[in-house]
Amino acid sequence: MSSKNVVDDLVAKLKRRQLVGSSAVAQETLKLMIVVISKAPLSTVNQLIDLVKSVGQKLVAANPTEPAVGNIVRRVLHVIREEYRDAENNTNKQGELTAPPSLTTSSSMYNLLGDPTSQQAVYGRYSHALRNNIIQEVKDIRIELETIYDNIKNQASLHIHSNEIIMTIGKSKTVEEFLKMAASKRKFQVLVAETAPSYQGQEMALELSKAGIETTVIPDSAVFAVMSRVNKVILGTHAVLANGGLVAITGTHMMAAAAKHHSTPVVVCTGLYKLSPLYPYDDDSFTVNINPDAVLGFEEGDLIEKVTVANPYYDYVSPDFVNLFITNQGGHPPSYLYRLIVENYHPDDHSL
Known part of the structure; x- marks a missing residue:
């Protein structure tokens, strides 16, 4: 071919x-x-x-x-x-x-x-x-x-300790492997936001429970209420932008904001291939709206004609809400990402 x-x-x-x-x-x-x-x-x-x-x-x-x-x-x-x-x-x-x-x-x-x-x-x-x-x-x-999953999950025991309560959202393969590795050496509890309307959090909770991790699914509306009991928030992400901001599953911004309010550390597990040299000049440019049927069904015909329904799939999360990135090359604060961009991308290629 x-x-x-x-x-x-x-x-x-x-x-x-x-x-x-x-x-x-x-x-x-x-x-x-x-x-x-x-x-x-x-x-x-x-x-x-x-x-x-x-x-x-x-x-x-x-x-x-x-x-x-x-x-x-x-x-x-x-x-x-x-x-x-x-x-x-x-x-x-x-x-x-x-x-x-x-x-x-x-x-x-x-x-x-x-x-x-x-x-x-x-x-x-x-x-x-x-x-x-x-x-x-x-x-x-x-x-x-x-080997990205192996390199990230091998750092799990450095960041998760016994008897901690960990919160996460959605379904992330990286976070899943990270928590499973930690569970082989530590005993802790995980709270998973269900991530309506996709309910990926329920799938994540099922996989964690199969690995013997004590897991509880909570509705998205309960995130702020239980955050005061949480020791650490661990997130996956779809992309990491040049300023350290995240493009992640809807609901991530709400969880990160609640964590900042309660001074709970937010840790993001991601491979360096998700690190982009692009800047979020317009937050809406990273928003993807999907079929709103899961939010408001078409059977509600009379109501649909009177409202505009948006069902965004991604959130933009400011770098101010993130404390640490765990990558396949170790842990880095958001302020260090500029150095990783210099090491992996040439300035002439930032704009394809």
Whole structure:
């Protein structure tokens, strides 16, 4: 199958929402990137970057509500730039190239404030060895994704202690694995908000109870009332934005606000592939409204004509409500996320 067919196939899956969950989307995006890089008959790295960006734009447009797609594309672009730079440095050290890499970037304040197009780096020859190095690094990212749950849950005993009361909301595979690992060494109680109208919290509570964890389902309206008894709030998230804010299941903002009011620590478990370099300039841009039938059924025909019903699927949670992020690279406060963005994404790729 040609790379174009593979791209079209993934675009179709994203449009039809056939891939469920950020992890599955990220894995499929990485597989596609490996195919595109392997089969592209290109002569310069600039052409490769343009090709990857073009594919990334199609994937992001197919499902704009899944930031993991753009994050993975940006990670791959960062790998391409870093591998090219390393190859150029090695060539310089061997004396085969006396001139520095052809870069038009400059650290002068004049250029930083000047024409943005003049800051774009110019990348040269795309060799077979460089392509192999890039593919290997992308494969390493795949391995990182496959071991994310293990790396996060292994930190559980450092954050959950005996006889604590933990609160969470919705169904998050990361949080589920985190709590199950903690339960193998500690005895604690979990309160799960039911997350109406999707009731994902009930599914989460069932999985935790199967693992022998004392679990109680509470209605969303009771979150504030019982928060004073809670020792820690542990949340999953759909995406983490550049300022440390969250895009998470509806009801998360209410729980985080209640926790802040009661000075209860809020911990977010997430893989770094969910970290996006985008800023929430408009909170509503991350809101996805789904079928309101679960809130107000169509059988209420007379009432529906008189009201407007919104059923948002995601909340935006301010970084002020989060105390700690537990990632596959350790725990970090929200103020440190900017450093992780610098390490994983190139500034030229923030906007695909």
